[in-house]
Amino acid sequence: xxxxxxxxxxxxxxxxxxxxxxxxxxxxxxxxxxxxxxxxxxxxxxxxxxxxxxxxxxxxxxxxxxxxxxxxxxxxxxxxxxxxxxxxxxxxxxxxxxxxxxxxxxxxxxxxxxxxxxxxxxxxxxxxxxxxxxxxxxxxxxxxxxxxxxxxxxxxxxxxxxxxxxxxxxxxxxxxxxxxxxxxxxxxxxxxxxxxxxxxxxxxxxx
Amino acid sequence: xxxxxxxxxxxxxxxxxxxxxxxxxxxxxxxxxxxxxxxxxxxxxxxxxxxxxxxxxxxxxxxxxxxxxxxxxxxxxxxxxxxxxxxxxxxxxxxxxxxxxxxxxxxxxxxxxxxxxxxxxxxxxxxxxxxxxxxxxxxxxxxxxxxxxxxxxxxxxxxxxxxxxxxxxxxxxxxxxxxxxxxxxxxxxxxxxxxxxxxxxxxxxxxxxxxxxxxxxxxxxxxxxxxxxxxxxxxxxxxxx
Numbered sequence: 416x417x418x419x420x421x422x423x424x425x426x427x428x429x430x431x432x433x434x435x436x437x438x439x440x441x442x443x444x445x446x447x448x449x450x451x452x453x454x455x456x457x458x459x460x461x462x463x464x465x466x467x468x469x470x471x472x473x474x475x476x477x478x479x480x481x482x483x484x485x486x487x488x489x490x491x492x493x494x495x496x497x498x499x500x501x502x503x504x505x506x507x508x509x510x511x512x513x514x515x516x517x518x519x520x521x522x523x524x525x526x527x528x529x530x531x532x533x534x535x536x537x538x539x540x541x542x543x544x545x546x547x548x549x550x551x552x553x554x555x556x557x558x559x560x561x562x563x564x565x566x567x568x569x570x571x572x573x574x575x576x577x578x579x580x581x582x583x584x585x586x587x588x589x590x591x592x593x594x595x596x597x598x599x600x601x602x603x604x605x606x607x608x609x610x611x612x613x614x615x616x617x618x619x620x621x622x
Numbered sequence: 623x624x625x626x627x628x629x630x631x632x633x634x635x636x637x638x639x640x641x642x643x644x645x646x647x648x649x650x651x652x653x654x655x656x657x658x659x660x661x662x663x664x665x666x667x668x669x670x671x672x673x674x675x676x677x678x679x680x681x682x683x684x685x686x687x688x689x690x691x692x693x694x695x696x697x698x699x700x701x702x703x704x705x706x707x708x709x710x711x712x713x714x715x716x717x718x719x720x721x722x723x724x725x726x727x728x729x730x731x732x733x734x735x736x737x738x739x740x741x742x743x744x745x746x747x748x749x750x751x752x753x754x755x756x757x758x759x760x761x762x763x764x765x766x767x768x769x770x771x772x773x774x775x776x777x778x779x780x781x782x783x784x785x786x787x788x789x790x791x792x793x794x795x796x797x798x799x800x801x802x803x804x805x806x807x808x809x810x811x812x813x814x815x816x817x818x819x820x821x822x823x824x825x826x827x828x829x830x831x832x833x834x835x836x837x838x839x840x841x842x843x844x845x846x847x848x849x850x851x852x853x854x855x856x857x858x859x860x861x862x863x
Contacts, residue, residue, distance in 0.1 A: 502824035503796050510829055538804050538813030538820075539795075546821055596825035601818030608817035 441580050448492075448518065449575040450480040452568075455491030455515070457508065460498030462525035462558040469561035479568055488514040493571070494548075497558075499527035500541045509596075512548040517586045520551045520575065522567055529553040531608070542608035546599065548589060635713060640740035648742065656686040664688035664745050666710055666738075673703060687744060694749040697732070698760035701747060704736055705765050712736040712745065715766035718773055720780045722807050732759045732782065751782075761786035779805035789854075796827055797848055 454476070456466055470476045470484060485491035488511045500508055512521070523544050526532040531542035544550060551574060554567035578585055591598040599607075641648035660683060667681045667688050677696040682689040692700050704712040717735040729750035736745050751757060761784035763769045773784040774793040781803035784790055791797055795804070800823065801814045813820055830843040844852065 502820060503794075503827075505821065505824040506827050506829045509825060537811050538801065538809070541821065541824075542817060546817075547825070591825070595822045597818065597822055601816070601822070604818040604821055605816050 441578065442576075444580075445576050445578055449572040452479070452481055452493045452520075452572070452575075453483055453485045453491050454481050454493040454495050455485045455488055455511075456495050456497060457511065458497040459500060459504065460525075460527060460558075462497035462528070465558045465561060466495060466497045466524065466564065469564045474561040474565060476565075476568070479565070479572065481568075488512075489516065491515055492519045494519065494521045495524055495564075496521065496528045496544050497524040499532065499535050500544050500547070501539045502541055503539075505541050505547050506596075508544060509547050509591075512589065517588065520571055521548060522552045522554060522564075522571060523550045524554045524564055524567070525559055526555060526557045529555065532557060546604050546607060549598075635739045637739045638742045640711060641742060650742070653686060659684060661686040664743055666690075666704065666712075666743060666745050669707075669709065670700060670704070673707075674700060687746060689746040689748055691748050691750070694732070694751060694759065697734075697747065697749040698762065698765075701734060701736065701762050702765055704738075704745070704747075710738060710743075711740045712738045712743070714739055715762065715768050715772070718762070718769055718776055720776055720782050720805075722780065722805070724807055726753065729753060730757070730780075730782075732776075734762065757782045758785055760784070761790075763787050779803055781806065791850075796824075797851065798823070798827060 456463065456470075458464075458466055468474060470481075481493075488494070492515065494512060494515060496508065512519075521544075523529045527535055527540070528544050529550075531540055536542065541547060552567045552571045554563055556563045559567070589598055595601070597604065638648045638650065663681060663683055667678075667690050670690055670692075671678045671681070674692070674696060677693045677700070678690060679693065680691040682691075690700075701712075704710045714737040715734065716737050717733070719733050721731040721733060723730075729752045731748045731750050734747040736747065737743070738745075749759065751759070757780070759782060761769065761773055763773065763784070763786060769784075770787070770789070771793055773787050774790060776782050777784060777787075777790050778792040778794050792799060801820075802809055804813075815823070828843050828846040844855070847855070
């Protein structure tokens with residue numbers, strides 16, 4: 416993007432002195448998207464408290480274009496899952512993700528949402544929300560500080576910035592297997608949920 | 623005090639109001655240097671022994687709190703008496719739960735925590751279920767309406783049936799949960815099924831299937847409900863939050 420370097424060209428002369436730009440459409444659209452993400456907080460635990468701190472005046476998410484917190488999935492494009500998700504909540508989170516219109520992204524905030532956190536390796540807690548919905552950015556921490564979440568959000572903004580509309584896989588809607596409702600193979604889920612393996616492959620079993 | 627379910631009555635209770643003035647027991651103080659064992663016995667324990675005789679098996683005082691072991695068959699009578707008797711007035715049921723020990727010989731205990739606001743007393747009633755006996759305890763829902771969810775939670779976690787509870791079904795886990803009772807000692811911490819199977823069963827649940835019939839008519843989820851829930855909803859009852 417930038418002012419035309421060729422003021423002598425016919426195009427410039429046709430449009431008189433008014434400034435104009437040329438750019439890739441992707442760059443322009445992504446620039447708009449990354450600076451106006453509407454986050455939908457899905458807060459279930461202490462991470463949500465840190466999220467509130469991030470959104471409040473001291474850390475001020477509005478600086479990153481997130482002026483509006485969307486509390487309806489239908490008007491959101493960024494799902495921030497902050498906190499552990501029990502199995503009872505799994506269909507709810509899945510439904511919320513499916514209700515969000517494209518384009519949409521997901522940040523998994525904190526160790527519980529990313530991997531089940533080890534201490535919640537029990538009968539009631541989903542071992543990482545990526546077993547239920549696709550995740551774009553994982554923010555580590557228990558809970559992450561607001562700086563950590565902002566770093567994750569900036570990573571996501573970088574990701575949005577570099578998207579290409581020619582990549583047809585980008586806007587694929589989540590289509591779970593109609594019979595089992597899983598979108599990953601069962602053995603993949605079992606592997607991801609192993610006691611020390613988790614969704615970001617920080618496995619300790621190999622050490 | 624009447625406990626007619628048709629006529630809810632409300633009489634405000636002032637804490638300590640039944641204690642004679644000048645009695646140090648009436649002061650709301652935090653006690654210090656409480657002995658581990660052998661502290662002051664709650665006077666209700668002696669009164670229970672007098673009223674119920676051999677049905678009161680043992681009285682323990684641990685960290686200043688009195689525990690009374692009673693026969694399971696008389697547990698409901700004991701709690702009813704503690705609630706109704708003018709010299710006791712245990713008007714607040716703070717918890718119903720159960721304890722299972724790692725020892726396979728030791729009985730499973732059902733625990734009721736009762737509090738008397740007018741007398742500023744706390745008492746713990748325990749009744750035991752021998753191994754091999756039916757996991758059943760009397761419901762105190764007819765005495766304390768607050769027992770509803772406490773007993774449902776206990777049923778959910780231990781599989782303990784409370785006889786007389788009007789609507790005994792799972793509270794924390796979803797109603798179709800198939801893996802058993804999570805707080806039992808033979809229950810593995812990660813559950814009985816593989817993670818993928820657990821997730822498959824959880825995702826099969828319809829998140830709308832927990833509401834009243836009016837809301838359900840919007841979601842058309844009525845057909846997905848278990849049969850007993852359909853029956854209850856058919857009578858106009860609200861289910862879920």
